[in-house]
Amino acid sequence: MVIHCLIAYKDITMRNSVLLLSASITAASANEVAKAYIPYVWNTTAPEIHDHPVQAQNGFFYTGGNADGVCPTYEPNCASSNTTIISGPTTSPYNPNVTDAFWLGVLDPHGQEMVMIGHDFRYTLPKTNLGNGPNEKAINTPFSVEFDDFSQQTVLRFNGDDWVGCQVLDTVTGRIKPDLIVQALTFGSVLWANAFEYKCTPFKMRLEETTAPAVDYYRRDCPDKWKKCCPELCVS
Numbered sequence: 091m092v093i094h095c096l097i098a099y100k101d102i103t104m105r106n107s108v109l110l111l112s113a114s115i116t117a118a119s120a121n122e123v124a125k126a127y128i129p130y131v132w133n134t135t136a137p138e139i140h141d142h143p144v145q146a147q148n149g150f151f152y153t154g155g156n157a158d159g160v161c162p163t164y165e166p167n168c169a170s171s172n173t174t175i176i177s178g179p180t181t182s183p184y185n186p187n188v189t190d191a192f193w194l195g196v197l198d199p200h201g202q203e204m205v206m207i208g209h210d211f212r213y214t215l216p217k218t219n220l221g222n223g224p225n226e227k228a229i230n231t232p233f234s235v236e237f238d239d240f241s242q243q244t245v246l247r248f249n250g251d252d253w254v255g256c257q258v259l260d261t262v263t264g265r266i267k268p269d270l271i272v273q274a275l276t277f278g279s280v281l282w283a284n285a286f287e288y289k290c291t292p293f294k295m296r297l298e299e300t301t302a303p304a305v306d307y308y309r310r311d312c313p314d315k316w317k318k319c320c321p322e323l324c325v326s
């Protein structure tokens with residue numbers, strides 16, 4: 091069995107930059123080199139979302155707004171707290187033969203993996219080495235970094251496909267949220283969302299390489315049921 095190791099590495103000279111190192115260097119992982127990126131919406135015919143940052147917010151990704159980055163205690167006003175930094179690809183934690191896992195760029199040594207839960211693009215709970223919460227089926231791969239001929243941009247794909255941003259109801263205000271929630275096109279999200287008459291807009295996820303410093307972790311609150319069953323999963 092191959093042991094995989096994700097190391098969040100604090101580089102003194104580069105001020106907290108995160109390197110994701112896979113301990114198992116395989117032939118497959120030589121093809122793609124893990125890098126840190128900031129993801130953006132690319133769709134020039136949808137100016138209302140074009141060039142918005144794709145932001146990690148409480149376990150989901152949205153086309154805009156601020157990221158829920160939590161600063162390390164030693165630097166409470168860290169520069170990247172409202173920026174989503176992603177890193178990859180690395181060897182899959184579930185299959186040593188493929189290099190297609192992606193992570194949020196964090197200092198948390200457990201990492202925060204990017205996953206699909208149902209049709210939603212999500213990320214795992216902070217401060218736990220458990221892949222995901224109880225009773226949720228997550229699909230972590232395949233992510234790939236590709237050069238897209240149409241947009242002439244470097245993009246992130248899931249299962250070889252692009253993305254959609256869909257309108258979503260804010261259960262607190264009872265209104266549609268200003269930012270669209272990100273889903274994988276590969277699961278036919280457009281059809282799913284249209285069933286609720288919420289508008290979805292396809293887009294390509296443009297990646298911009300970055301050396302911005304990492305945050306400690308990105309917030310994702312525990313649902314109440316998890317707080318009851320498994321409080322050890324929940325950062326208080």
Ligand SMILES: *[C@@H]1O[C@H](CO)[C@@H](O)[C@H](O)[C@H]1NC(C)=O
Nearest residue numbers: 143155156157169171172173
């Ligand atoms: C993020 O925070 C910085 C500094 O606090 C600010 O200059 C920048 O406009 C913010 N970005 C967004 C998207 O709000």
Ligand SMILES: *[C@@H]1O[C@H](CO)[C@@H](O)[C@H](O)[C@H]1NC(C)=O
Nearest residue numbers: 092182183184185186187188
């Ligand atoms: C990885 O490749 C090896 C050798 O070809 C194979 O035995 C193994 O089943 C593969 N693992 C997975 C999870 O596909």
Ligand SMILES: *[C@@H]1O[C@H](CO)[C@@H](O)[C@H](O)[C@H]1NC(C)=O
Nearest residue numbers: 133135136290291292293294
């Ligand atoms: C951009 O959005 C428009 C309007 O929803 C859609 O028709 C088009 O396919 C999208 N383009 C890309 C490249 O995703």
